[in-house]
Amino acid sequence: MFESFYNGRILIVDLAKGTTQEESLDEEMIKQYLGGAALNTALFEKNADSDPIIIGCGPLTASFAPGSCLGVMTARSPLSRQLVHVPLTWQTAVETKLSGFDFLVFLGKAPEPVHLWLHDELADIKPSSGINEKDAWEITDFLREEYGDESIQVLGVGPAGTKGSSASRVSENYWGSKDKFALGAVWGEKGLKAIASRGLGFFTQPDEVFPKAMELKDLLLAGKIKGKGGLLEMLDSLGANGKAKGILEKFSHRRNACFNCPYACNEFLMMEEEPASRKRSDKEEPGLQINNVSDLLALSPFGEDSLELLRKALKLGLDPTFCGLIIKKKGLDAPGAIKELDRLAREGGELGKEDLPNFSGVSPWPEEVKMESFLVQALGVFSNAVPPRPVIASYEDFSISEDPVERAQWWMKRQGIAYVLGLCPQLALISPELKGEDMVELLKAGNGWGELSVGKLEEIVKNMIVSSLKSKEGEEDINQSLKPEGFDESLVKLKEKFA
């Protein structure tokens, strides 16, 4: 019944024993949790004794639906001590799903670092001796060469994750990720260095799915994103600082979209050649791709030097937002900041101890924002590498009132739906035309699941958020600078919505 959206396979990787085992993804599980962050949460709870890492796809991941690139990584953050969900965009989760696996569950700790190679419905655990000391760029190159395919997608941790730094993050190929919760350190602690996947599979879908998905894509293209693209438009709509915009205007070379996305927001900046040149560069490292508007905003106060800093952070597997706060506090110049990135990769740091803005150790969205955005970041369930408010579109476009609690509740639900279905959570904030009803229709057309409804989808999302919030160990600790007047009362009201 669900084979048009899932392979039906969960891979259990026992890192301590060095073994893999397959479990079937049965219909009852899908009916109860649908997929993505909700099924990840159920798998996390089932294996809670091993403090697992779960990587999962939604039913729409790798489908014809617009923005269907999303995979979700779920684990307990070493910063906030809470179950968190990180969106994997670009092509990494698509490749995992097409290699034959819908969900990956990592248990225990490897005695020696390992990596996982997924291909053709096969999973091999391999020693990582060749890549332990390598940075995120070298790991990607190494694994693509090792397995002989330039299209291999790599999730990996650079030196920061290997050393357990609190400023680390998991990287998707060369260009960082939307991990703001230091899950790179969790990988490092478990001895998981990388996952390489290459998928040549496909899902046969009923005839009505493709035209419905194309209709939806056309609707989006004719909506708020009509004639728009790239990071510059996003920065404009967010009212972002002039330095970040100046960098884009000067260095932007081309835009790339994640799998099946109608809004190309990944921007390649050319550093070593003329940005306007259309010739293929023969330089080894001609520039860098920014997949994440918060990365650019965090380091843009350094002007053009920020690109060198970003390149360094990407290689080391560091979260630029976390690093940007520490660097700013220390008042370092560009050479000093480069050295500081090396130190942060080795030793990490604590934003709280430095009296820097943080939500239970997690760095905030790097621009000044309003109450509603602080509220969603305080809950800390979803990544704030995705803007904590609408972008390109406005709250009005989504018919949301000015009440901060209502706005925050809306953001949480909107993100939750994207994280469960396997759609980009950023596109969900850009395109008000993307509606739950259409997604449900698409799923029904694909699998004939008559009883699925928007109400059921929202219930699944709410349960996932409730479970994630309940998982918190220790007290919430929010820096005073992130608490505007009335914040505590509003946070209580928001939490009541997810109790």
Ligand code: SF4
């Ligand atoms: S909106 Fe940006 S991050 Fe999201 S799928 Fe599209 S290109 Fe990727």
